[in-house]
Amino acid sequence: MYRTHTCGELRIENLGTEVTLSGWVQRIRDLGAMTFVDLRDRYGITQLVVDENTDKSVAENLEKLGREFVIQAIGTVRERSSKNKNIATGDVEIALKSIQILSPSAVPPFTIQDDTDGGDDLRMKYRYLDLRRTVVRKNLELRAKMAHAIRNYLNADGFIETETPVLIKSTPEGARDFVVPSRMNPGEFYALPQSPQMFKQLLMVAGFDKYYQIVKCFRDEDLRADRQPEFTQIDCEMSFVEQKDVLETFEGLTRYMFKEVLDIDVDEFPWMPYSEAMEKYGSDKPDTRFEMLINDISEIVKGKDFVVFDSAEYIGAICAKGCAEYTRKQLDGLTNWVKRPQIGAKGLVYVKCNADGSYKSSVDKFYSQEELKLWAETTGAEAGDLILVMSGDKNHMLDALGELRLEMANQLGLRDKKVFKPLWVVDFPLLEWDEESQRFFAMHHPFTSPKPEDIPMLDTAPGKVRANAYDLVINGVEIGGGSVRIFDSELQSKMFDLLGFTKKQAEEQFGFLMNAFKYGAPPHAGIAFGFDRLVSLFASLDTIRDVIAFPKNNSGRDVMNDAPAPIAKEQLDELNLILNTKEK
C-alpha cells in the first residue's frame, strides 16, 4: 500500500495516527538538527518533520532528497508547535519513522509553484511539470466539472450522446481540412471533421431526435490565442424544433452551467439582430458588459464644408464617459492606434465636452459650439465625456469603431472578467459575397435555412436574405452558433445553385445527405458551442491553451514531442506518397 491518506486530508482529529503518504517533494527546509519536508500531491501539501528523536537512517535518507523526488513517508500525525494558517493541513505534521525514495528527480527547469519562474515556452516544453502546478491543474479540473455538468443537463433532457467518425470525407467550403492518406485505397484520403455537421443531420433523419456529443474537431487554419487546430465542441442537433426551441434549450444549459459551476445567476439572454450588432457595436460578437454604442452621425455633420466628412460614406461616433480630460498625448496615442494597419483608419476626430458646458474639438474650424452640442446630444455625451469620431467606408468604419470601443473599454477597465453578459445574435445573413472568387459563400454552412419570409429574395437579392442562424455571444466572445437546417431537397438544390455548385458537384459532395433527405427528413436545427472557449471564459482566462492539457503553439506545433515531424520513407511508400516539398 503506497498511501493511507492523501497530502491534503490530515487534520487535528488525526493526531496520533500512523499514516503512510506518497507524493512529490515540494521543498526542503534544513534547519540543522531539524528538517522539514513539504510533501505534495494534487490534494494538498503535508509537512514532514525530522528532529533529534528521529531514527538516524531517516535523516541520512533525507540528505539524498531534492525537489520533485517521489517519496513514500511513514510516520505519526502530531500537532505542530507553530501552526500554518495558510494551508488546510497547517495544524499537523508527520513525525517521520521511515522514508523511501520511489523515484528520484532531476532538478526541474522551473519551479513547480503557483508563481512559477518559468516562461510560457519552457512550461509548454515540460507541460507534464507545468500540469503539476495547482493553478494549471485547477483549470483542467474546471473543464472536467463543466463537461460533467453538460452531460448531466443534456442526458436529463433526453439527449442521446452519439459518437461520429473521425475519418471522414473532405468537403469544399469552410476551413481547410486536415487530411489522412488511406493505405488500403491508394491515392485517396480521409479528412478529419471540422465538425460532425452532416453526421448529426443524418442522425436526425435516423430519428434520434435529440443528439449531442462532446467532440474533437479539426481545422487547418492559422492559430490565435483562442484557436487551436484541434478543439472541442459541444455539438447538438434536435428534430421537430424551431429556432426558439433550440435557443431555449441551450440558454437553459448555459444558465445551468453558470449556476452549477460558478454559482452565478445570469439574466435572460437578449436576442439581438445581426444588423443591430453591427450598427451599434461594430461587431457580430458584441461585448455588452458596457454601453459606449456606435452612433451614425453622418446626417448632422455633413454639409459644413469639412471635406473629409462630406466625402465620406459614413461618419460614426462613440462616447467615452469621463474622458474629456484626456491629454494631447493620450489622444495622439488613440489616433496612432486607429491608424495601425490592423485597424486601418485614416484618422480620429475628437470632441471634448468640457465641465463648463463648452466643447473643444479637433475640427473647431468647421463646426460651431451649437453644432458640436448637437453631436453631443446625438451620442449621449455629457459634460466630462469625450466623443471619438471616424469617417470613411461604412463597413470598414463600423469595424474600426467596434475595435476602438473595445480598446477604450480596456483603458477604462469596463471589461470585468467576473461579469458575464450573454446574448443571442440572430438573423445572420445567409450568404456572403466573396470579391476574389466573385461568388456567394454560405456564411454559416450550405445547409442553413433562409428565413421563410426572405425566400423570395433568393432570386432577386440573395445578399439580403437572412438566415435562421444564431450565435451565443458572451462578453464579446463567440461561444457557439447554429442554425435551422434545410430539410426540403428542392430548397437545398437552390442553395447549391446559388453557391455555384453544379448538379454533379453537389451530388458528389453532398449526395449522401441529399439521398437521405429523400426518405423522410424531419425539420431539424442544431447548435455547437466551443467548449475550450467556454471553459476559458469561466476561468477568466484570455487563452484557451490554459484549459487544454497538451495544447499546440502558434505554429501548430507540439513543442513537447515536436509534432508534426517527417515520416520514414517506408511509411511514405506504404501510403503511396511522394513528397514535393517546396524549397524556400
Add this chain to the structure above:
RNA sequence: GGUGGCGUAGUUCAGUUGGUUAGAAUGCCGGCCUGUCACGCCGGAGGUCGCGAGUUCGAGUCUCGUCGUCACCGCCA
C-alpha cells in the same frame, strides 16, 4: 502570406551614446543553523548575449538576413 514585440546564467530579467573582465534576483552545489513554512546566514560554480553576415579601431548594443516564440491582420462555413 503580412505587421509588430521578445530572444543575455538552469530560470526571470537589467545592461546607459557602440568602449576595460556582461550584472541582479532566484535556482543549483558546499558549510553553519532546534519550529521552519518564500526559513536565515556564509561561501562557490554557472554565459556560443538564438544563429549567420555586415558596419566599426571596437558590437550584447547599430544594419541586413535567418530561426524560435508571442500578439494581431488576412484566414477560420
